[in-house]
Amino acid sequence: MNHIQKKPLSQLGYQFVDETSLPKGKDEYYLRNEQWGKRNGYRKLNALEIETLVQNDNTSDDWNQIFVANEFDARLVKHCHFFGMVRIGKLEPYFLEFHNLRLPVGLYNSTICACDFGDNVVVHNVNFLSHYIIGNEVIIANVNEMATTDHSKFGNGIIKEGEPENVRIWLELCNENGGRSVMPFDGMLPGDAYLWTRNRDDEALQAKFKAFTEKQFDKKRGYYGLVGDRSVIKNCKIIKDVTIGSDAYLKGANKLKNLTINSRAGAASQIGEGCELVNGIIGYGCRVFYGVKAVRFVMASHSQLKYGARLINSYLGNNATISCCEVLNSLIFPAHEQHHNNSFLCAALIMGQSNMAAGATIGSNHNSRGADGEIIAGRGFWPGLCVSLKHNSKFASFALIAKGTYMQELHIPIPFSLILNSEHDNTLKIMPGYWFLHNMYALARNSWKYVDRDKRTDKTQLIEYDYLAPDSVEEILTSLPIMEMATAQAWYAAQGQTTEQLSENELLQKGKELLLQQPEEVARLTILVHGMENSQRKAQLLKVHKAYPLFRALVVLYGIRNILAQGIDSFAALQSLAKTAKRGPWINVGGQLMKASTVDDLKTKIKKGKISSWAQLHETYEQLGQQYAQEKLEHAVASLLYVQGLNARTFTAERFQQNLEQSVTTMSWITEGIYRSREKDYQNPYRSMTYENKADMEAVVGKLEDNSFIQQTITELKQYKKQVKALATKL
Template identity: 25%
Template structure:
């Protein structure tokens, strides 16, 4: 803003003739170059600082309106340049309104006393009755929230993090709010104690109380019709619209909460999409999706979840109230009308079908189906590894990352196979082989963690898991040796030596961020002893760990290759590498062929039911092909076939290089 001055007597007279009033005209401050002709029927109180009114806004449909003030009351406000405020039914008090803002037909915009704008609001996530409260703040990430919610057995850690969040909150607490430049607020009811970032659009909204809208030019936020929000933080790129209701919630970057969805005491992280249903005390990691009217997500932790219509959980058994919680690990799906009685834990990339009352824990059986039969939970381990839907999901998530903000809060690892899932498969193989040994290989039913496994399912699971383990370990080995030429086996061995010591032990999934547990333990100790003493330092750790993923993944894979195949990589021969690549090739191609067969089911005659509605079988097939395309031309099918030939060529190329070491003369 340019230099400022008081109004001149003639300017005051002009303003009064245009219906304006002031408690004290001395407290109305204007730029040196100032015109009164765009100010009508305005009541000023407290100190009001105005900017210049030089810009014209062009509205949808071609209507033009000049910046200025009309039919409004301003109390203790500072305006930037080229602001338009028109038709405020009550008043605007204690706000700094930045350049180029457009505010029209609002009831009241006020900061009432000291406000932290939603920061340090306690969200009773997972357990509605308390015990896992996460204090939300502007830059909360999914990994940080995971640690606060789930590491309550480290009271000093929780105390230190609560102190850091409280310290940040004190810094941003203020008795005035901000409406960022280029923001638009139209036809809106009450806005009380709200900090509004840049390039926000709020239109036809009912009520916003005690919150922050962290919008910016690269990732604007939209808040639409009939929204009610209270005690919240909304991150950049989010869309909240169509009568959504959020109370005590953190809304992550690029989230969409629309069509009457209601949520309370919930954390929704990047790229979540919620419509129609209800969420209560949930921890929704990245890409959690619930789109259907009758769906209720309650007291659960999810990520990369797809909830079918009518999906439901319950968190009390009519005894001590809603105290139970559940975890559905990454990448899972619930079918229509599925139900889980908490407490329960569902393994990664699983499909839940039917109603489950037996508190199962399938966390060591990833890529499984949980199916209800005669009120019992049947577990089909590993079968999702051959499902075309699982692979399609893994491909679509990176494409559906709608974050446009260069400052990304959540670190998201999209890998289907990682040390996190492979360590579980290795454990699953041990568990299943032990079950076979204890019960006998010919048993029809095996019992595991309140589930039943059919004998045939167990046999198949061992096959699927071993193929996936071979695929991952082979991938890691080939990636390590890719694009390098070797003249001797010693050079190969040197290339295989890990570049970092980190990553050898157990791995964990911090709601999207996959990392070694000892790294997380180190972070926790550093927070507890004060070595990490700012929230920025803790978040920097998550970013750095995410960037180092592949180096640490190889450290883990190096150890596992040695254990799993009973070899020593520092003594490996070219012949042994060729043998491992052949194992990898057959596993990759074997899994791809299973996917190909699964995809083919989508093009069976049964799938054509309803096509060619009034015609012959030939017309049915022709109609299906026009709508769905031919099987061999389907993008996924062609991708699978390409994958088979690419991987075969990749393996053959490495085998060729190893053969040259075996036969240097050849």
């Protein structure tokens, strides 16, 4: 049975906050007055104004509770019913226009309960507007219900005074069983979500994160909903417990409940037709259009949901777009793309710069006794058409997964790999360095694209988009001994010899020797690897003889690029740096790369109270971002030495000169690879067969020589050569 309460009409618009929840000496308006701040600029109505309002078919339970600005024009209020205290700014004989919507300033055909209005607002046909503070020149038209309750939390994972714990909103990220849940909050960065979802065994750290969130928000009841200046709300059905920034545009939404919608001039957010959003935080500059359903979610700034997308129990990073498909229980770092109706993502940590193809189903298939499967994918994750993965699986950076059903769990630690499920010989095949060997254009352009499309106005976290960065280079260095070991074992097997009598170091040395000195012989080997799939079938590495020297050359290029970028202008300065430079593991913290030791230090400071709020943690992110270039330089120099088996003492000016020359060769090869991989699209007869002739093709896709990105890479290569030459002359 529905519990419908019957109360005196005289109470409508009053007693918003129960007396038991009011501080001593405070009335129900004290928080409202703090939020409004303009309460002293209003006066009571005069007799003529009341008469005009009554003649215009307006009613009020108490005209003494209506306060107005001096420039208030009573003729611009018609057919409205007021309850409780209402404050109205100046109303002048203008009309406001937005996207061809033209409406006269004033309040018309609406029921208004205990609200404050700024100057020259437009309120038309709002069936019930309750407990809102409306900014200047706001347009609200054709809304069924727009109300705020005394316990509004606006999407934040907090509870108000007197509320039970079970009403708190949690986001069940990365895992369907809730074991990595976090409390959402306005301003939550991808790094915050990452740190909170990890370290679940550290109870002290987890308690601090919860305390940070609790401390950030007031538990008192009685806050009003806000609508910022110049926001436009039209043709919406239900808006309840939603606070809205300035310059927002809401049109045709079905239901918006318990939300913070951040918006401001220059980073306006929009919500469109048919959307239903509940229990969420929407960042600045977001777009939500066309039948989207989102429940328990955070959208970081400048992210998009479109065309019926479903986002549930998930965090969507900055500059990311999800269309059509369904995403559940996932933590997604910045620059993620997912556009296809039949793709599905669940119980995953996706570390950004990612793209999911149509038919990809990255969903927990409950392969154990509970919904506890997870997938972790490094930057550049790209599951291809109709890829189906089994939880748990883990992938290094820039993994491309070819079409197929992968029946067993995967652990692929080699970056830039093509992963192929070969059904005809029942083999898992991995091609290290695929992107460099076969699709350099896509890899390089994507890296450039993410920088170009980073629309964030608040760059508290320094997001790394370069494909050669500390995380991917560490993975390269980790994969070298994997290839060495697998190559040595394959060679001895081909010779009919066992390896039991050989040590690990001997095998690694033999593999390195073969890969560097006898690549043609390595090319003839069938190189198998272990530990990359939870099965008894073979796992084979492809084109190792090409990938191995390429990886080593890329590490050298990474080192030289960073040396040039940081202005090292003498070998003496470089050698001094080499004496202290160290390499080690790095962690992708929401798109911002940090040394593992730095993350450990962060956690220690949080537990000891040296970092005592989210704001302080965000300040630390910024400080670490300022140190990143220097730390990356140190890592690059250490990696440069490590891959060549050198140290500061054995690193000579002659060797550095060789590294400079090698980096130019590698950079030239990459630039040529960018051109050649794009050129294939023009030369492939199957690509061109849909066009009448070459001219028709170029009219549709453009001329290869006019490709702006290719021209940009050629220019960058010329500039790189000049930098190298300038430094070489100083040696």
